[in-house]
Amino acid sequence: MELTSIFLFFFINQILSEEVENSDIKEEKEGMLSNLIANITEDTRTEEDKLRDKEEKAKQNAIFEEKIKERYKAIVWEQGDQRQKLVRSELISAGEAQPPSDKYVSLGVIVCNVTIKGMVGGIMRLFAKLIRSIYTYSKGTPIHIVVITDKKSFSIVHSIVVNTIGRFLSETAIASGLNRGLPPWNVLSVFPKTWIEFVELDSITKDNREIINMMKEEYSLNKEDAIDFPISPGPDGTPRVVTLSPKYSQDLFYIGPFYGYEFKKINRLIVVDADVVVKEDLIYLHKYFDEMNEDEIMGVTMDTAGYYSKISKFLDKQSVQLNSTYFRTDDQVKKKGLNTGVVLYNLEKIRNSKLYKELLVYDKIKDIKTEIGLKSETVQIDFQLGDQDYFNLLMWRNPQLFKALPCEWNVQDSPVMVEVKHECKAKAKIHHKHGDIHDNEVFD
Template sequence: MVRRRLSLNLLVYSLISSISLMVYLQRNSVKIHNYTFNIINLVNNIKAYPDRGYIHKLEKLFSGFLVPCSSVQSYQHTQGEAINLGLVLINTGLPSTSPDFRSDEFVYKSVRNLKGILALTGDRPIHFIIVTNPSSGSWAGQIISYCITRRLSLDIIQERWFRWRNKDRLPPLKFSLVDSEEILNLNPDFIQGLFDNREPSTAEKNKYSSTLFYVAPLYHLAFKSLEKLLVIDSSDLEFLVDIAELYDEFNELEKDKKAIMSLGLDLAPHYYNQLGKYRRIHPNTEIGKPGRFQGFNTGVVLYRLDRMRESEIYNKFLSSDRVSFLTKKFMYKISLAEQDFFTNLGFIHPELFNILPCTFNKQESIQYLAPPFEEIFDLYHDCKEKKDVKVYHINGCGPTLELCKHQDMPGSRLQGDKTYHFFHANFEVFWE
């Protein structure tokens, strides 16, 4: 049934495109040989895709079949070693075997994120490693399948100029769905330590109360056959470059011999706020101030899994006692899951963390653009010019002060200001 559905999808798109193109040609008196050329491209693309086994791979993906983490291997191809791309896709809402593409905000944003990645990808193979669970496997597989089949269909029926795509066809792809519980069970003592040190509000209502947000520190134990893994936020990113350009940052990480991962700074005075008690006791500390010690953001992380496995220092901190030690030392409770853990560990062992350029994780939240932080906000938030940004992270609140409910805050220098906002428009949405 899945094979028929996918094949029918491609056929319907092809027929619609052919009819539309014929009408266009007639109206614009375009010579018929141009249309013949388009048909030749159409046929060539249809012939090319079966060789890459997409139908078989998508059938398996659609079913939600999970594989053991130990079986996840590097994907070797004649076009080169694949990008190991990790995503966490777990349905935390109402139980459902099918994603709601119309009204589920997380699904909509995840599709938008994946569409952008697939539109700009080049020739380098991609190995999608999807962290999910048994009840969400098919749900997650359908999200990925939808994005892949949509791109395949567009490749068949549209020239590259019709909508921007880096290449006229997708690179070789591989998919592995794994169970998050399998990862969590590798070190339950550490996971319990993270849970025991959460803020009370996090335990009650914060989205980071789910166990799925605590798997990242254990990736090196789960994927023992992998040396590198790029993990990105599933829903809040917008890529402006080929994802291979981000993956190439592993070359910079290679030069930093002691570092076990590369991640960006948190572009807000969030940890300055969290560390209020600590800073009062240590007034001369650099921790929490703008610069190297302003805290991390885990929306984009490049993990050197082999180095993580080899690091005695890192693995020593994967225990409930060490989590409690860090929490007590810096005097704030965990609210942002693994991000807080990596940040605290980075305060005392900065050599373990390479700083990813802000252009690969340009966060746009203006949550802290309000008293008492508005005077220092830009010191944390400044990055390079917009033309240099490669990956946007649309996190937190915004794009206007009104949406963050800051515009009427007493004493704010921006009170009533309707000009200070983040604006980044993808005009394609207006005619999709």
């Protein structure tokens, strides 16, 4: 999941009571307070103005939706279209999704809300780029792609997938004819075996509605409109403003914890953000499933943008000051925090994990901030990044459930400058460029 200039890092309303503060904690408090939500410009609109703006926004979104539908028309199959062998043409439930065999690498990606203006403008362009990169770097590994989408987005997303594959097949056919002497109609013989399915988002959320709604309150700040507020100047002294997107109030950012119980016919699932580019055959990433120990049910790459660094530092100091252990790990890698742009979900182990089942209940999820020392009468840290924030706290609370993956499988390129970064020195096997997904050039 991305960490860009559209997201608030976090803010603390009150760090510690005066009884437990010392100079180090006060110093940390001052650093954290630089991101206080109080810096946001106050909304001075009247109720009439707000209503007028809301109506105008709805009008503009209707126009945007029609343009999107016109640009990405539904696919009309022609007789003998080779793409029909690769792409499922209907929207199914998560429980129905299934790879053709265990030789396929199952890859999940979420592409929703594409008809909503201002939500994730560049997602379609980047999604097509992701699909293309998978095939460009494939060495022939059979690939099962699971696209999670909503009903309004389905025909558009389906069109993008089919047309992207079509272009790649055409190019492959030409290359095959030139380099291998194969006729164009035989292109599928050199194209990796592929099966693509489209899963309806509601099939995941419907049985988990109560928990999802609660998580939205815990891990999302603004519900409807984007909010701007100033942050520290850039390295050259240029004033900067952060915009908080309201997108983390959407269901799609809270479904990760439930994959194991919803994807009943898939045992291993790699889930990536739509704004990543794959630069290696995915079989090499898939092999890390076999390296997980008995307790590990998820493989994650750590955050390299420094998003969680201040919270981690604060917890370390608080643990010393209060003589309490909030981290359940001494692993300095895991203390950096994780990024869910690339996650390996061992769904079979998740379904069989007694511990995970006990943790995935309403009260346990709601209380995790308190258990880890980030929510009390004197401490209140708010988060913005949906289930990434939850998984991060879960990793700090129960580190044995998570395997840390090499950083090259999620090399993050963020425009946000923070004090502490954990840069990856290795050559990227998956490149995750934050920010491009909010480029509104959607009609290219």
